[in-house]
Structure formats: C-alpha cells, structure tokens
Amino acid sequence: MEKSLDQAEPSSLSGKMNRARARGRPTGSKNKDKAPTVVTKDTSKALESHLLEISSGADIMQSLANYACQRGKGISVLSGNGVVINATLRNSIESNGVVTLTGRFEMLSLTGTILPPPAPPGAGRLSIFLSGGDGRVVGGSVVGPLVADGPVLLMVALFSNAVYERLPFDQEQLQLQEVHQEMHGTGAGGGYPFPGGDGLSEWDGNAPRPPF
Known part of the structure; x- marks a missing residue:
C-alpha cells in the first residue's frame, strides 16, 4: 500500500526539494556585462x-x-x-x-x-x-x-567627400550609377564626385572643376 504525502519520510521529501531547486540559476548569479564596441578607425566620410x-x-x-x-x-x-x-x-x-x-x-x-x-x-x-x-x-x-x-x-x-550630382537623372546617368555601384559594392546615393563630374570617385580636393 502506498504511503500518503503526510506519511512520507522527511529525508525523501528534502532530497526531492533540493533536486528541484538545483534546476534553476545559482543564487547570486547574473548576466555578465558585455564589453562596449569601440571604433577607432577614421573614415573620410565622417564630419x-x-x-x-x-x-x-x-x-x-x-x-x-x-x-x-x-x-x-x-x-x-x-x-x-x-x-x-x-x-x-x-x-x-x-x-x-x-x-x-x-x-x-x-x-x-x-x-x-x-x-x-x-x-x-x-x-x-x-x-x-x-x-x-x-x-x-x-x-x-x-x-x-x-x-x-x-x-x-x-x-x-x-x-572632404562632397559628391556632385546633376538632377534630374537621365537614363544614361542612371545606368552609369548602377555599373559603378556593382563594381564598388556601394548602395544608393552614388553620383558625380564634386567637383570632378565623372561619377567614378569622390572629391579629394584635387579634382577638376565640374562642367557648370
């Protein structure tokens, strides 16, 4: 005949309770703080x-x-x-x-x-x-x-990298932009470099004047 809960041995109940508590996170533990990410490399696109x-x-x-x-x-x-x-x-x-x-x-x-x-x-x-x-x-x-x-x-x-663009874009210029983006892996926003005007690089301060 099975023993009721009141008749169970105290040592048996204590062992079960200890095993149940062992499943959780140890007392006093917490998530460790992650080290911050610091970018030290300069970029020409920064202001x-x-x-x-x-x-x-x-x-x-x-x-x-x-x-x-x-x-x-x-x-x-x-x-x-x-x-x-x-x-x-x-x-x-x-x-x-x-x-x-x-x-x-x-x-x-x-x-x-x-x-x-x-x-x-x-x-x-x-x-x-x-x-x-x-x-x-x-x-x-x-x-x-x-x-x-x-x-x-x-x-x-x-x-130091202002980009010159003449609006509105014509079809030939859009195709040139797409080719430039595919070659250099750049997203939207590419265009003629100021003040160069060839659409293949950004202004480095030594480019020729644009055809105004």
Whole structure:
C-alpha cells in the first residue's frame, strides 16, 4: 500500500526539494556585462566638428575661405554668435536685391557652406540674419565683407567627400550609377564626385572643376 504525502519520510521529501531547486540559476548569479564596441578607425566620410573663433576686425567670409583652402576641406557652418559691422547682403526685399548695412549688428544666425578651390564661385554661400539696435531684423546671402566686431564664435563641420550630382537623372546617368555601384559594392546615393563630374570617385580636393 502506498504511503500518503503526510506519511512520507522527511529525508525523501528534502532530497526531492533540493533536486528541484538545483534546476534553476545559482543564487547570486547574473548576466555578465558585455564589453562596449569601440571604433577607432577614421573614415573620410565622417564630419569633423570644430568651434572657430574669428578675431575682431577680421572678415568672416575671407577667414573661412582661407581656412577651407589650408585644410583642403569643405566647411558647413551650423551657427554663429557675435557682433558684426558693415555687412553687404543680397535679399528679395530691396529693389536692386543688395543692401549695405553700416553700424553694429548682432548675429542671430549664420548658416551655409564654404568650399575650397577648385570649386567654382557660387557653389558655396552663407546666409545670415542680423538684428540692429532699433530691433529691426534683416537677412540674406552674404555678398561682401562681413567684419567681426569683437570675437565671433562659429560652430562648423568639416568634410572632404562632397559628391556632385546633376538632377534630374537621365537614363544614361542612371545606368552609369548602377555599373559603378556593382563594381564598388556601394548602395544608393552614388553620383558625380564634386567637383570632378565623372561619377567614378569622390572629391579629394584635387579634382577638376565640374562642367557648370
């Protein structure tokens, strides 16, 4: 006759309970932290962030153009902070499209791109919004000297592989892109290198000018 649960021997019940507990994770154990993945190899496609200080009395446009030429890289201006004097801007409000501002103006924003030679003139441009002492806000494209009155801080990103593409694509250009992507294993987004224009490589700062 089988023994009931109340009549079972204590040692037998204890052994069964110990075996059941042994199936789980040991007390105090936990998942080990995985080591973080660190990428140390530089890539030409990466943007370099820089904080530039333009000295008082210097022309901001000329300073950026010289910096881009010395570094051999394009400059994307993200923001600017400071005071400027004697700005010449192009906008659609004035009758002749160009307005010359004299006096001190606080810089509200500055954005745009500066490209080193052999990029053609007009490929890069800066747009600025200024606030005068009377509270008037004026903006436009910078087409003349933009002199810093006191230190001017610019947040910029440097790049060296801008790709020139002419839109819309024609059928011959699309076929050239497909062949280029198959040869080099690249995805979408390939096109004419700026400023080379042959569609087979990226701009390294020494390519010929594009056929504008």
